[in-house]
Amino acid sequence: MNILNLFIIIPILTVVGIALTRDLKQSRLVSAIGMGVQMILSFVLVYLYLKERATGNTAAMLFTYDALWFPTLNIHYSLGVDGISVAMIALTGIVVFAGIFASWKVTYLPREFFISLIILASGVFGFFISVDLFTMFLFYELAVIPMYLLIGIWGSGPKEYSAMKLTLMLMAGSAMLMVGILGIYFFSSPDHSHLTFNLLEISKIRIPIEMQRFLFPFTFVGFGILGALFPFHTWSPDGHASAPTAVSMLHAGVLMKLGGYGAFRVAIFLMPEAAHEQAWIFLILTSISVVYGAFSAAVQNDLKYINAYSSVSHCGLVLFAVLMMNQTAMNGAIVQMISHGLMTALFFALIGMIYGRTHTRIIQEMGGLMKVIPFLGVVYVIAGLASLGLPGFSGFVAEMIIFTGAFQHVDVFHRVITIVAASSIVITAVYILRVVGLLLMGPIKNDHFLHLDDAKWYERISTITLVLAITAIGVAPFWLTNMINFSLAPIVEKLSAIQITSLF
Amino acid sequence: MNFSDILTMRHELMLTLLALVVLIIDLNLHNRDKHLIIPITLSLFFIHTVVGFLPVDKSVLFGGMYQTNPLLVMMKNILNVGVLIILLQSVTWLKQEENREKISEYFILLFSTLIGMNFMISSGDFLMFYLGLELATIPVAALAAFTHHQTKSAEAGIKLLLSSALSSGILLFGISLIYGSTGSIYYDTVMGLYQNSPMQVLAFIFFFTGMAFKISLVPFHLWTADVYEGAPINVTSYLSVISKGAAAFILIIVMFTVFNKLAVVYNHILYLISVLTMTIGNLFALRQKNMKRFLAFSSIAQAGFILLGIMGGNVLGMTSVIYFVLVYIFSNLGAFGVVSAIQTVTGKESMDDYDGLYATNPKLSLLMMLALFSLAGIPPVAGFFGKFFLFASAASAGYYWLVFIAVLNATISLYYYLLVVKAMFINKNETPLAYFKSDLATRTGLILSGLGIFILGFWSQIYEVINNLSFGIIH
Numbered sequence: 003m004n005i006l007n008l009f010i011i012i013p014i015l016t017v018v019g020i021a022l023t024r025d026l027k028q029s030r031l032v033s034a035i036g037m038g039v040q041m042i043l044s045f046v047l048v049y050l051y052l053k054e055r056a057t058g059n060t061a062a063m064l065f066t067y068d069a070l071w072f073p074t075l076n077i078h079y080s081l082g083v084d085g086i087s088v089a090m091i092a093l094t095g096i097v098v099f100a101g102i103f104a105s106w107k108v109t110y111l112p113r114e115f116f117i118s119l120i121i122l123a124s125g126v127f128g129f130f131i132s133v134d135l136f137t138m139f140l141f142y143e144l145a146v147i148p149m150y151l152l153i154g155i156w157g158s159g160p161k162e163y164s165a166m167k168l169t170l171m172l173m174a175g176s177a178m179l180m181v182g183i184l185g186i187y188f189f190s191s192p193d194h195s196h197l198t199f200n201l202l203e204i205s206k207i208r209i210p211i212e213m214q215r216f217l218f219p220f221t222f223v224g225f226g227i228l229g230a231l232f233p234f235h236t237w238s239p240d241g242h243a244s245a246p247t248a249v250s251m252l253h254a255g256v257l258m259k260l261g262g263y264g265a266f267r268v269a270i271f272l273m274p275e276a277a278h279e280q281a282w283i284f285l286i287l288t289s290i291s292v293v294y295g296a297f298s299a300a301v302q303n304d305l306k307y308i309n310a311y312s313s314v315s316h317c318g319l320v321l322f323a324v325l326m327m328n329q330t331a332m333n334g335a336i337v338q339m340i341s342h343g344l345m346t347a348l349f350f351a352l353i354g355m356i357y358g359r360t361h362t363r364i365i366q367e368m369g370g371l372m373k374v375i376p377f378l379g380v381v382y383v384i385a386g387l388a389s390l391g392l393p394g395f396s397g398f399v400a401e402m403i404i405f406t407g408a409f410q411h412v413d414v415f416h417r418v419i420t421i422v423a424a425s426s427i428v429i430t431a432v433y434i435l436r437v438v439g440l441l442l443m444g445p446i447k448n449d450h451f452l453h454l455d456d457a458k459w460y461e462r463i464s465t466i467t468l469v470l471a472i473t474a475i476g477v478a479p480f481w482l483t484n485m486i487n488f489s490l491a492p493i494v495e496k497l498s499a500i501q502i503t504s505l506f
Numbered sequence: 507m508n509f510s511d512i513l514t515m516r517h518e519l520m521l522t523l524l525a526l527v528v529l530i531i532d533l534n535l536h537n538r539d540k541h542l543i544i545p546i547t548l549s550l551f552f553i554h555t556v557v558g559f560l561p562v563d564k565s566v567l568f569g570g571m572y573q574t575n576p577l578l579v580m581m582k583n584i585l586n587v588g589v590l591i592i593l594l595q596s597v598t599w600l601k602q603e604e605n606r607e608k609i610s611e612y613f614i615l616l617f618s619t620l621i622g623m624n625f626m627i628s629s630g631d632f633l634m635f636y637l638g639l640e641l642a643t644i645p646v647a648a649l650a651a652f653t654h655h656q657t658k659s660a661e662a663g664i665k666l667l668l669s670s671a672l673s674s675g676i677l678l679f680g681i682s683l684i685y686g687s688t689g690s691i692y693y694d695t696v697m698g699l700y701q702n703s704p705m706q707v708l709a710f711i712f713f714f715t716g717m718a719f720k721i722s723l724v725p726f727h728l729w730t731a732d733v734y735e736g737a738p739i740n741v742t743s744y745l746s747v748i749s750k751g752a753a754a755f756i757l758i759i760v761m762f763t764v765f766n767k768l769a770v771v772y773n774h775i776l777y778l779i780s781v782l783t784m785t786i787g788n789l790f791a792l793r794q795k796n797m798k799r800f801l802a803f804s805s806i807a808q809a810g811f812i813l814l815g816i817m818g819g820n821v822l823g824m825t826s827v828i829y830f831v832l833v834y835i836f837s838n839l840g841a842f843g844v845v846s847a848i849q850t851v852t853g854k855e856s857m858d859d860y861d862g863l864y865a866t867n868p869k870l871s872l873l874m875m876l877a878l879f880s881l882a883g884i885p886p887v888a889g890f891f892g893k894f895f896l897f898a899s900a901a902s903a904g905y906y907w908l909v910f911i912a913v914l915n916a917t918i919s920l921y922y923y924l925l926v927v928k929a930m931f932i933n934k935n936e937t938p939l940a941y942f943k944s945d946l947a948t949r950t951g952l953i954l955s956g957l958g959i960f961i962l963g964f965w966s967q968i969y970e971v972i973n974n975l976s977f978g979i980i981h
Contacts (some may be wrong), residue, residue, distance in 0.1 A: 072966045074825070074973045075898065120930045136894075140885045147884050150924060166924065173920055178912035180894075183903035184909060291811060330711070 004067040005047060006081040006131045009091070012040050013124035026112040033116040037099045037123070044095030052087045055488065062492065063133060071136075076198050080134040082157045085489035086336055090263060091151040093298040093340045094130065095472050096114040097255040097347045098123045101248035103464035104351045107358075108156065108246070115156055118260075119248060126256050134346060135183050135199040135268065142179070142264070145257055146228075149241070149249065157244040164237075164244035168183060175227030179264075182221030186272055189213050204272050205496070214276035221269040223276075229261025229283070229321050230314045234292040239298075242310035247354025250306065254313045255347035259339045262320040266335065268496045269377065274497050278368055281325045282415065288325065289423045291318025296429035300436065305353045305363040308437060309346060309419035312368045312389065314428055322423055323404040326416070329487070329494045332408025334400055341388075341396030341475060348385045348468040352378055355461050356441075359454045361363050366438055375466060377457045379442045381465050386434040388472050391427055396475035401427065403483075514565050514574055517582045517624045520554050525617040527685035532610035544597055547613050548947070549591060555586040566630060570692050573630040577777055577975035581755045581828065582624050587833045587954075588748050589620055594951030595843045596740035598944070599850045604653070611654065611685070615645040616744065623752035623836070627759070631683045632691040635756070642772045643670040646749060650737035662861035664735025666745075669719060669729040672715045677716025695762050700767050707771055713760075713776070720753040721809045724783040730791070734802035739849050742798055743842035746805045751831045754812050758827045762817050764876075769819050776813045783810030784915040791922050797855050800922070801838070804881060807868060807919055808834055811896055814912055818899030826895040826972040833880065836958030840877030843952045844870050851942045855928060862935030865941070872929040873956050878923040885914050887962035895969070 016036030018297075023029040047065075049448070054064050063082030071077045085089065101119065109117045125145025134137035147171065153165035190197050190204045198204060207216070216285035227234040238258070242250045256315075270277040295315030302308045316338065357363050372379035388395035408420040424435055446452060457465065475482055512519060526549050535542060593616075600609050622641025629635035631633040647670065651663025678766055685691050687706050688699040716727065722730040734742045765772065787807030794800035815827035847870065849855045864871040880889030893916060897909045944952070962968060 072969055074822070074970060075895070139894075140890065143884045143890065145877070150927070151931060154928060162928060166921065166928075169919060170921055171926065173917040177910065177917055178915045180897060181906055183911045184898055185906055187898070187904055220910075262596075371564075415958065 003200060004081065005043070005050065005067050006067055006083065008043055009127045009131055010124060012036060012043065013120050014153065016120050016317070016498065017124075017409060020113055020116050020120070023113060026109060027032070029110075029113045030106060032101045032113075033120060034099075036120065037095075037102050040123075040127075041099040044092045047083070047089055048092050051085070052082065052481075052485065055085075055485075064491070066133070071503070072383060075136075076196070077136045078134045078135055078200065080200060081131045082133045082202075083131055085487075086263070086267075086273050087487040088438030089336060089340055089486060090130045090259060091127065093259070093343045094123065094126050094219070095464070096258045096467060097251060097343060098334075100143060100347060100467050101251045102463040103460045103467075104354055105248035106458075106460040110156065112283075115152070115246075119252070121255065122148040122249075122252060126252075129260055130263070132288040133201050135186065135201060135204075137174070138201075138268075139179065139183055139262075141178055143173075145260065147175065149245075149253065151247045153241060153245045156246040156249070158246070159244045161244040164240040168237040170240035171234065175224045175234070176223075176361060178226045178227075179224030180225055182217050185217040185220070186268075192313075198202055201267065201272070204337060208275075209273055211225060211275050215274040215279065218269060218273045218276035218280055221273070222280075222295065225261045225264035225269060225351070226284070226321060227261070229258055229265060230291065230295075230317045231261075232287050232294060232314075232318065235291060235314045235318075239307050239310040239315055240441055242313065242350070243304060243306040246358075246394060247350060249352070250350035251347040252310075254350060256311070256349035258313065258317050259320075259343055262317065262324060262335065262339050265494045266324045266332070270327065274500050277325075277371070277497075278500055281327065285322065285325050287324040289419050290304060291315065292423045292426045293429070296426040299449060300429055300433040301501070302322050303349065303364050305356070305437070305441075306350070306366060307363075308433060309349045309353060312349075312430070312433065313342070313346050315430070316346070318390075318428070319401070319423065323407065326404075326408045326411065327494070327497045328407055329409055329412060329490060332405055332490055332494060333483055334405075334407050335487055336490070337396070337403060337475070337479065337482060338400035340482065341400040341472070342466050343470045344475075345385055345388050345397060348381070348465060349389070349471065351464050351468065353466075354384050355457065356382075356468045358447075361449060365440045367447060368441050368451070369444045370442070371451065371454075372442040373446065374454045375425050375453055375456045375464070378465075381469060383438055384469055384472075386438050390434045392429045394473070394476045396479070397477060398481040428474060459460060482488060511567055514562060515572070516694075517558055517586075518621055518628075520557065521617050521621045521624065521883045524550055524554060525614045525621070526590075528610050528617070530615045535777060540606055541601060543609050543613070544600060548593055548734070549556075550598070551590060552788075555583070555590050558586050562777075563881070564666070568630075570630045571634045572625075572693065573629050574628050576826075576977075577972075578627050578663050580972065580975055581627050581752075583747055584828075584832050584835065585620065585623060588751065588839060589616070589744070591843070591846070591954050592740055592748070592838050593745050594947045594954070595839070595846050597833075597947035598834070599632075599738065599740055599846070602850075603937065604655075606653070607729075612649070615649050618645040619643070619649075620745075620748070622707060623748070624758050625870050626752065629756075631692055632684065632693075632696075635760075636674075636678065636681060636871045639720075640674065640716055642749070642752065643674070646741070646745060649734055649741045649744070652741060656736075658736035659738065659911050660736075665729050665736075666733045673716045673719030673726070676712050676719075678964050680709050680712030680714075683712060683786050688797075688905070692817050695938045696763050700769055700797070702771060704954065708841070709826065710765055710768055710772065714772070715754060717757050717760075718779070721750055721808055721812070724786045724806065724815070727787070727806050727854070731799050731802045731804055735796060735798045736760050739798065739842065739846045739855070743839060743846065744804070746801065747835050747838045747842070750809065751835055754809070754827065754946070758816055758824060760825055762819075766819075768978055773819070776817050777905070780810045780813035780817070780908070782925060783813070784912060788915050788918045788922075791919070792920075797857060797860075797926075800857065800926075800932070801841060801845070804919065804922070805838065807915065808881065810915070811893065811912060813952075814900040814905070814908065815896045817901050817905060817908070820899065821973065821976050822895070822902055822903065824897035824976045825901045825969065827868050828972050829969050830892040830896050832972075833888040833959075835953050837877050837880035840873055840955035840959055841881065841950070844874040845953055847952070848939065849945050851944070852939055854939060857929055859939060860929040861933040862868050862928060863930040864936035865935075866938045866940060872953075873952055874930060875927050877958065878926055878960050882923045884919040886963065887959050891960075891963040891969070
């Protein structure tokens, strides 16, 4: 059996398994086992992938599996992975696994919670292994809809409002995406005889430039909404702030990456000419995302809002780098996706754990937590330092590569916009250190906080998994970048072959 | 008329026979045994449904008035399955004391309208079409007024009757213009003679207006909400699913065959009407609190999507419309089934009554959620596939902006479908509807529609079969 099919089958089996359980203990055990297997499977996939590449296999997609689904429309259930998707799958495996342990104590309707969470995860896995645009779109929507229930039922604060806002905005994004995908499909064959949804086949032909001009904004913005592109990012802070811990982790950590990945894999890869032409508009928007997100994070007082705006900033950086369209910057974009996915998941996990103890997320009400919950405090500092790009953690590697790549453009426009975006590093340092100072240092403001327990074993599993992954990328980024670079090279080659007719 | 002709017309003949058998049984039954009619009729109708699936060849009867082919038979079978589910869902309601005297009437009226729809689908000329249409409409008005002691039900009946009379009049006027300008009422002849002269365009507009009443397209939708609200829930479900499905089937046949040369003209009309229908249906649905009215407006919006497939104007469009209607039947029957089960047992039909339903009736809530997701077009349920193919067919004709408007409308519709999901799963309620156990028939009906919602999408074979049958219908 093809290994990629397992990524769909295991979640289904896990969901069936959870449906048969009776209480929290059983259902979390089943989920942990299922997603543990899934995580190990994703590591096995990385190993198999590297082994296959080492033997000299240079196909664009490996482990391909193809089954004809709807013959009339030439829709296939088509799977395959390259270095980029393998990396994303490993990220998803880690975050989902950590997410299960972060929601160890969900007492209200636990079965339903874990089922929705795993449906969400399977949508993400399916998205990353799809080669066919139809199945890709199907999995994309499958990943979005459980969010409504997860936030609406298990969330906090104005959860119903946030859940509805998030769902509707993301569905509006998928509305734009649907137009883009259908347009690409009907121009996927020069003589309209062999229409196909297959990404690789479409990438071999050239979609007429007039159609590209029309379809590119639809596709890019469609994915961009999920990647928190300014001004369509407003769902993200509300959604993240109201969501339960594991959902924030998964959503900021993985689901938002669907946006960056799709913008790169579908919009730019399939419509390179239009991408070159229109990149400047979206570069301006993404650099607003980057700077504006960082500034917003600096003035928030709610921990989750701080992290949500920081996600807007970091995910904006992903789209920013993708739009630079050279090897270095795109490589940085992928590393940034992985790095931010891990960091933000860690942040949200920690916020959930702190909130579970202090029952507040307002930083002014807390203080000196380092003294009472040293484990969580230290991990929070680690996550913060990684986020502001301290060398030795994944964040540094990613931002370094992105800005190096972006600065390779010699024209004024790209240089200026790079400098603007790079200024976010400073603001990031401001808001991270502000939180660390107020939250962890100083006097303890509330007597109730003197008797808090430090992290339980399941919380340690969740956080240590993520810290290990962040440090691994920071110390040894080369295995990741090598894997990405190999798959990125042909794509960038295709992009750079195009005569640039941009305004700038 | 020899035996093979009888076989060809088996859908109509068997239904007629069935209606007569029900009548005769009713005459011979003692008053306290009337409830026996239900199982007998159900089993007979089940046999009828199964027999309908036997293969049939393309053939023409009565000098071209009646035609049949595998695609038309498939449409009739789809309707049969839908009616079977509705019959199963109405058993509990029929057993109630107030309906004891009228059980056979319900079946006979229902079967009469179904006969009418079958004739309409198989019509080869406008006369047969019109006869079928009337037979399909008038008994429904009687059904809508079935619980006539309730003012709303009686009002629904008379509203339906008056508006169908008006629409039939307009439609008939259109047909007379068609006859006047071509000298024929046979589809094949009319198709050959149509030259898009102004009078013929006018004839088409009248004809289409009449049909628009039946499918409740905006601006001809005003009767829908009141009738749907007033009629008994199972009749509402019949009206919104079977009647509308049948009208969509016949519309697509006529548009793709008789009026196919007119596509350049009618696409503009359809564009406008589909945008209006989707948008207005959705905007009105947003504010509905009564579940029947809610589903009524949602079904108006759904009808707008059907037009997208017609505008596709190719095999893809035809297949997608039929497939969409099939999916729509199952999804809507799932939703109506739940509303009906709850209404029959508790008498509640307001959205507020659904608050906290998941705590007491989890299975019903889950089915309702799946049905609503299917109506909204969310994967992995069948509605996603139905919508995707419809939009694909509109995109194949280059209507990208229309597709965009349609998908945005699907997003708006998701909002109000989610309101119901929110009521059932999220809203807190001190006194949610108590747990109840539905009887076997209701459960069978619900399970059937639930299976349909799940299987129809993934099982691509169904789509392919429809597609293969659609070839050759379009010239």
